[in-house]
Amino acid sequence: MDPILLDADRRIGGPYTFAAALLDHLVPVALERWPELVAAYDIEIRAAAPHLRGVVPARRRSLADDLPRGQRILVPGARRSLRVANGLAEFVRDHLRRAGALAVTVANLAEADHTDAELVAVLRRRLEPGLLTIAEGPSAPGTGPLPADFDRYRDEGFHHAMAESGLARLREQYDPILLQRVGAALEAIEREDEARALYDRARRATTDPKHRATIAYSTAMILVRHHDPVRRDPEEALAWINEAITITSLLPDPRERAFHLGFDLNGKALVEVRRRRPDAAMELVRQAIDLAETHLPDEHPIHRLVLYANRAQLLAAAGHAEEALADYTRAIETDPGYPDYYLDRGNLLHALGRAEEALADYEAVMRLSPPFPEAYYNRSELRFAAGDLEGARADLDHTLELDPGFVPAYVNRSGIYASTGDYGLAREDVERGLALAPRDPHLLCVLAQVELADGRLPEARAAYDAALTIDPGLVAAWAGRAELAFERGDHDAALADLARALDLEESAELLFNRSVVYRAAGRPEQARRDLLRAAELAPGDEDVERALAEA
Structure with missing residues (x-):
């Protein structure tokens, strides 16, 4: 078996340079022999290799696919690339199981984009030994500029590429739209200080009202969504979001004002949630919905569905479950191809004891999305509640196969192992989980059970004490x-x-x-x-x- 040589240098094609080259080798064969396999992973293949979109039709579609780019306000989060990588790995696995093993030598692996580095790690973790051999080849990176397909990076959630290429472009010229996109990408990959520096630069560079309002909004969101809770400051965020609202409320065009002001009111709702003022947050979202329904009845449908989903979250937290379900359903019916709100509605249905409906929503996520660890994790909780320990553990196994960093899955699987007397396996999961989250009280609780089962009473007491100190x-x-x-x-x-x-x-x-x-x-x-x-x-x-x- 002679290896094929592929180049992963991101200067060639940006995100998924290696993946696209591998797919060029596999997809034509699969289209001819197993077209159903290609169809099963249409989202992942089209995301990684956009030049194959002409031969790989979109089977799973979302409302955003047919909207002008300016109305596609939902940018994928940083975790989506892991879902895409898992889907690609499953496609490669199922292809090679049918076609035979493959050896690949990858040149310039150290120069790969984050997406390819993540994919290689997933392939090595998930494919059985011998099916795909990946060897690191020579390193001779190119010297040309980085690709700058900023629309693709935004639409697909390729945040690392947006940050790297966008920052390089912004050093050459000021572009307000690109600056906003790069700032958002930096926030998504937890580089908020760099994003804040960009926003401060923008305030020094422009007097354009809409741009200044957007930058004020973005600054407020850093202050309430910072990945480090210690760095959050809802009061300062309130000052920034009020500045955004002050500007957008003065925009002369009623439709433009309805969209931008509604966006900012929705952002202020999050600030009020952080300030523990849920009633104020609810009123702000209501105002944003009224603006959208009155002035934007035939445009910005994604903006409206986001508002309804956000109101559903607030209603659920306030104990208004049926109203929350109605809003989630309205959001889902607006875009049946968008998976995330099925997950949220399923969680609410689960909390209400409506297990069959929750299961249907979780399995809708599995059908509509690249492999989504949370959907399998949530289904495991349904199965556990129904007494199906084997099914629950299988879902937890798959959750951790998809994402070995998913700490709650270690909590629940170790708990199942402890409940069935498999204390050695429970200890292994606890240790893996605590390596990721040393202060997780639930893991410490299971550790205490394991120590008690092993007759280590002082250690068990210490674990319980530590858990209670934390929570x-x-x-x-x-x-x-x-x-x-x-x-x-x-x-x-x-x-x-x-x-x-x-x-x-x-x-x-x-x-x-x-x-x-x-x-x-x-x-x-x-x-x-x-x-x-x-x-x-x-x-x-x-x-x-x-x-x-x-x-």
């Missing part, structure tokens, strides 16, 4: 520490911890556990009182009924 409201940690105290014969400490747990969340399980401790401590009346209350909360529970009969 004093974690019911599972209070309940677990109570169990540990009970194991050590310290009934008073167990009762104290169970009391704290019950103050946070009254449940039949906690009441039953406290009744056991009361009985062991020689306090039968208190034990019976807890059992009676547990029976009210969980009528028909066999353990509770049996304990009441014995009491």
